[in-house]
Amino acid sequence: MEKTTFAVLSLSLLLLAGGGGADACEDYDVPMMSAAVAFERASTGRAMSEMCADEVGTATAPDQEVTDFVFAAVSAAARSCGATARAVRDMARDPSTPPGAREAGRACDGRYGEAMARLADAVGHLNGCQLVELSADAPAAIAAVDDRTTALLPVVGFSPLYNRVIGDRDRCVLALRLISILLHHPGSTLA
Numbered sequence: 001m002e003k004t005t006f007a008v009l010s011l012s013l014l015l016l017a018g019g020g021g022a023d024a025c026e027d028y029d030v031p032m033m034s035a036a037v038a039f040e041r042a043s044t045g046r047a048m049s050e051m052c053a054d055e056v057g058t059a060t061a062p063d064q065e066v067t068d069f070v071f072a073a074v075s076a077a078a079r080s081c082g083a084t085a086r087a088v089r090d091m092a093r094d095p096s097t098p099p100g101a102r103e104a105g106r107a108c109d110g111r112y113g114e115a116m117a118r119l120a121d122a123v124g125h126l127n128g129c130q131l132v133e134l135s136a137d138a139p140a141a142i143a144a145v146d147d148r149t150t151a152l153l154p155v156v157g158f159s160p161l162y163n164r165v166i167g168d169r170d171r172c173v174l175a176l177r178l179i180s181i182l183l184h185h186p187g188s189t190l191a
Helices: 002-018 035-042 046-055 066-093 099-127 131-156 160-183
Strands: none
Touching: 035 046, 035 066, 035 160, 046 066, 046 160, 066 099, 066 131, 066 160, 099 131, 099 160, 131 160
């Protein structure tokens, strides 16, 4: 549980220090597009479209660096994961929670600490213009959160907590899809 608390504090400090992404990455050919275009390219279905619109927006102008959208998506994933980690920790500490659910909650807390650490890494890599490093950050966060969906389903079923963890995973996937747009656009020298 201390790991999660440390990751949340580290990520909070990085978000406060970072501001709005990696606008000063002039050494890279960072694509520019509107939020609507980024949203269209990153979305895979209705649920992802709605999430993308909520986190990135739907403005058709002006064009912005894709790093802005990646930063917004990583920040949204971090906020959501942090809130879920607190809820899971509360569940694990509640004596009225069945023992199997408490144990799953304790294991979940540790994996959320890993996810939060990787999201903090992503923010640091964005702020430091280490854009290629992003390709390792988001998949590791996704794996940590998705691992919890597998552990929680048999214990809590299709509950609000399970749905919340699925939402966290989907926010991490959205960040990964936006990172993919950043790293794999025509003319990219990043990947």
